[in-house]
Amino acid sequence: MAYSRAVVDGDWIHVSGTTGFDYQTMRVPEDVVDQTEQAFRNIIAALNEADATLADVIRVRYILPDPEDFPTIWPVLQRYFAEVRPAATMLSCRLADPRMKIEIEVTGHRNPST
Numbered sequence: 001m002a003y004s005r006a007v008v009d010g011d012w013i014h015v016s017g018t019t020g021f022d023y024q025t026m027r028v029p030e031d032v033v034d035q036t037e038q039a040f041r042n043i044i045a046a047l048n049e050a051d052a053t054l055a056d057v058i059r060v061r062y063i064l065p066d067p068e069d070f071p072t073i074w075p076v077l078q079r080y081f082a083e084v085r086p087a088a089t090m091l092s093c094r095l096a097d098p099r100m101k102i103e104i105e106v107t108g109h110r111n112p113s114t
Helices: 032-048 067-081
Strands: 004-007 012-019 057-064 085-094 105-109
Touching: 004 032, 012 032, 032 067, 032 105, 057 067, 067 085
Parallel strands: 057 085
Antiparallel strands: 004 012, 012 105, 057 105
């Protein structure tokens, strides 16, 4: 399967569904909070490569196999997006690898006037 972590189209940045896979250790943490933190580190890295930040995110989708995990990760989501306040959706469905407990997809838009 071929895909891009992120695609830039003009001022738009589309970051693919991103899991908590740690590319430094080549492992997936077991804990959903740790996976969420790692997913955000991965997203931030992708946005940085596109000359963007989390402040540019206007849309986020959280995908969790177990919807009961959502309250557990809420403090992490608040920390990253409390000020940004993107439009958000939480979906519950299986992910490609049963070790993965969250996947996060974001869409960003750079405002050239700022």
